[in-house]
Amino acid sequence: xxxxxxxxxxxxxxxxxxxxxxxxxxxxxxxxxxxxxxxxxxxxxxxxxxxxxxxxxxxxxxxxxxxxxxxxxxxxxxxxxxxxxxxxxxxxxxxxxxxxxxxxxxxxxxxxxxxxxxxxxxxxxxxxxxxxxxxxxxxxxxxxxxxxxxxxxxxxxxxxxxxxxxxxxxxxxxxx
Numbered sequence: 001x002x003x004x005x006x007x008x009x010x011x012x013x014x015x016x017x018x019x020x021x022x023x024x025x026x027x028x029x030x031x032x033x034x035x036x037x038x039x040x041x042x043x044x045x046x047x048x049x050x051x052x053x054x055x056x057x058x059x060x061x062x063x064x065x066x067x068x069x070x071x072x073x074x075x076x077x078x079x080x081x082x083x084x085x086x087x088x089x090x091x092x093x094x095x096x097x098x099x100x101x102x103x104x105x106x107x108x109x110x111x112x113x114x115x116x117x118x119x120x121x122x123x124x125x126x127x128x129x130x131x132x133x134x135x136x137x138x139x140x141x142x143x144x145x146x147x148x149x150x151x152x153x154x155x156x157x158x159x160x161x162x163x164x165x166x167x168x169x170x171x172x173x174x175x176x
Contacts, residue, residue, distance in 0.1 A: 003080055003090040006032050008103045021101050023068060024126060034105055036064045038126040046074075046116035046123070049155040053113015053163065054079060054139045061135035062108040064128035072121025073097040074114040075151050079139065079169075082109035083176055089169065091148050096123075111139050115150055115157070137175070138166040145169045 008028055012021040029036070044052065054077065057063050067076060079091045095117070096102055106112050108128060141159065142150065146169055150157075167175075 003087040003092045005078060005092045005094075005107075006034065006105045007094065008032070008105070010101050010103060012101045023070075023103075023124065024066065029066075029105070032105075036066075036105075036107075036128045038066065038128055040127040040130050042125050042127060044123045046072075046121050047158060048116055048119040048121070049153050050116045050121075050158045051113065051141050051150070051163065052160075053077070054111035054141050054166070055113060055163075056081065056111040056137055057129065057132055057135040058137050059135075061129055061132035063131075064108045065106045065112055066103055066126040067096065067106060067112070067114075068103040068124050069096040069098050069100075070122040070124050071098050072116065072118035074116055074121055074123060076104060076112075076114045077141075077148055077150075078104075078106045078110040078112050079146060079148075080109065081111055081139075081172070081176070085109070089146070091146055093148060098122075111137075113138075113141055115153075117151065117153070137172070138163070139169050139172045140164070140166045143169045
């Protein structure tokens with residue numbers, strides 16, 4: 001797999017009062033060549049074992065996402081669905097944790113999902129386009145052709161009926 005996505009580590013300051021960290025800094029992204037304009041912020045709270053995704057919005061409403069865990073940890077996954085891309089169909093998977101203060105940028109043209117690795121995990125992400133219900137789409141999280149290494153947990157996965165009804169990767173490709 002050759003797919004790499006930009007990961008940013010924001011400064012974090014600890015003292016006797018607690019913690020302070022930047023959540024977003026435009027200049028840090030610009031230094032990495034990312035000039036995306038973010039127009040919507042999203043927040044999710046998940047139990048341990050919850051899988052959300054793999055979600056996307058189809059053109060012209062596709063979204064880039066800047067993803068960060070504020071509390072807990074997730075196994076974060078993105079799959080390249082840009083048909084002309086040399087990494088089409090490849091996935092990027094990375095553990096994001098509250099203590100790591102890492103943020104990952106997922107550009108438009110990817111499906112995205114995550115597995116909550118801890119109880120009461122908070123995920124915050126900025127989007128480059130507003131949610132558009134009619135453009136909502138996705139791929140079944142455990143499609144065997146994607147070979148995503150979802151971690152095994154001591155609790156069963158919790159996946160919504162909506163996400164369980166998402167198409168396979170091959171069926172999704174037929175719609176592109």
